[in-house]
Amino acid sequence: MKLSRRTRAVAAVAGAASIALLATACSNGGGGEGGGEGEEVTLTITTFGTFGYDDLYKEYEAANPGVKIEATNIDTGGNARTDAFTKIAAGSGLSDIVAIEEGWLGAIMEVSDQFVDLRDFGIEDRKADWVDWKYEQATDPDGRVIGYGTDIGPTGICYNGKLFEAAGLPSDREEVATLLEGDWAHYFDIGRQYQQATGKAWYDHSGFVWNSIVNQLPEGYYTSDGELNVEDNAELKENFDLLGSAIGDGLSAAQSAWDWNGGKSFVDGTFATFVCPGWMLGVVQGNTEAGGGDATTGWDFADVFPGGAGNWGGAFLSVPETSAHKEAAAALADWLTQPEQQVKQFEAAGTFPSTVKAQEELAANPTPNEFFNDAPVGQILAGRAEGVVAQFKGPDDSVIQENVFGPPLSALDRGEVDTATAWDQAIELLHELVD
Template sequence: MRHLHKGVSFAIGLAVLGASLAACGGGSSGTSGDGRIELSIGTFTEFGYEDLIPEYERLHPNIKITHHKTGEGGPYHQNLITKLAAGNGLEDVVAVEEGHFSDIIDKSSKFNDLTEIGPKDVTADRWLNWKYEAGKDKDGRLIGYGTDIGPLALCYRKDLLQAAGLPSDPEGVKSLFATWESYFAAGDQYVARTGGKAWFDASSQLYNSMVNQLETGYLDRNDNLTIETNPGIKAAWDRITGAIQRGQSAKLIAFGNEWKTGFQQGSFATTVCPSWMLGVVEENAGPGNAGKWAVTDAFPNGGGNWGGSYLTVPKQSQHPKEAAEFAAWLTAPEQQLKAFQARGNFPSQTQALSSPQLLQQTEPYFGDTKIGQLYSEQARKVTRAQYKGPGDGQIQENVTSPALQAVEQGTPPDQAWRQVVDEAKKIVK
């Protein structure tokens, strides 16, 4: 998932959920009237490529590039699936968000293997291992070059924790956020000491983070539904619904209007913070809360990732080799650092993560915390990529999230869980 936050050097803004804008037009490739090879690229929201594309054209005078940019990610990916089925209309280079990458895995034969058509000097060690591995299909074919990532941390209100008698500095809170047990135990203390104020904003944010940390998610590598056989999924459900029943949830819908207002009003004390969320926090909390919000390089049970994308080359392209070279250039560490400076997209390339340009990046709104260094360390805590089979995103967005909202409104957790299992089975038949 990807966001743009205007006017903030690092952060990226409002959420791409519930999108309704029409997707951009299809791509075409061939040769221009002046003999240049024509390439097209399709992206959604903000990738930071506006200055990079002209730079590539200057470096490659034989290439002409058309950029099709869509404002929202939902319709973009729906349109992508439609064009894949039709066999035409896709750009030469197509961006795919990691949450939707599972939807093209079973259609990976329609994409080029980048290890076959891409530059031979582009090797796996360019990326964090888990990011590179997640760009492969079940047969081990590299379908996508990794762009950005969303390493996880926790954001919290320092003043609210301090008022509740809890540690409030970034080092002190690490013990609170070390494990899910310690996190929810701290939540119980917070609720008790504040007369029932909410510890976290939205249950689905935490639940999805817990599930994503499991070795196996909703589907195994054979695309079998694991929701009844994977004990970790039910354990996470029991843990989050128990916290809801103990009053820890603010019962807000993530990225909804009340959720946005909640940042200003101090309606909750903690929220899951992938790197791109910092801009969302600042945008919604406003200048009046500058310095009250903090972020720490701790996340329960070690870490995780939420967000990021890949660049693919569909077999529809008339110039797959040139398209792969362009995608490889865009995902080189030098270019990803430029995209980071332009739009705050946190790079997935190992050289970029060690760059002083990134490590020295600070964020004044969060007390001049060295954001680049913090999220680089969080990114390295992720050791593997959980397999995401077809339907995984639908289960997360259309099944478990509404079910958790129902629990927050009074539905018994066991009843809601039975609905989750039934609805998941309808998606994965």
């Protein structure tokens, strides 16, 4: 199924509110207009998850006395999509700066004319700042650039060293990297060893693992030219069956996405490994601490990922056409995404930079992360980013991940259906929600 850009755009605006409700799922300063000496402007910004911007907002306000920042942070990217598309459909309510997640950037591109072309504010002068595919992701079919790149999502494996030791597995991160080197089938095989030794699950839940697998394919839910690519995709079905076999062998802890029993499951040994793009490091630490744990709980970060390099997530800062302060908003978004700020953002939240200089800084000056057993997480992620090219994401990519495959995988995790039935349920939901 492939529609013309104009047809798709009209459909996206008309149906944005209803589609959004289906989704549940990471300048060099100067104030510009309203930010000059003696002038005042209040800029609103909406982010989601853990961006690590709080201290940067204060720093910007201190350097630009005429600017006040009012920030809203939504808990998940999926809920942020709901918020954004509801307001786009209403024609009002968007902040001066809106964070857009990679997973629903394709849907935003259907209505890209609702956002400012940042070439009007000099973004082309910064094109070489970012890894090339990041800049291209934010460029619409008409050549308009609608987002300043924030982070990207190179992936490694978070693992609990204490649980590995209890199962007779190595816990040293270099040895763990060697142990887990290989494809997803190998990762599941090691998980079976762990499960047989402990009787406990290997990973938290299958939705995140499935997303990681799909992100590594040359083409995911869409082909590179925008065709829906699910129902007759033999590679996708083969990987679904592989995951189903792992679930059947007890490797999934069947956790609820974004819950983990209030964080306690990160502390009580419910699972031993966790798929970790850079921005998930903050999720692991935050949930462990919420569950009563700390650095002694045993979490570590290994320079390895099943199947090799992969990218999960990343975001952009965009300025809606409805903003009354476009120049000042662009100046703030530009500043927040400069290499210096991206390094600070990483230190605050683990979000790995999309700018080349920031990546080089983290690789050259590794800082031990106390929570992750002093792992040099910046250096590890810089290495994991090598060879990563983001997969094309179509307009309903996040809907397919969360609302088409999410419920069947949850049911499969809980033992309510078998693998074949779960696949059939996903295809039925695909026809209902996307076709």
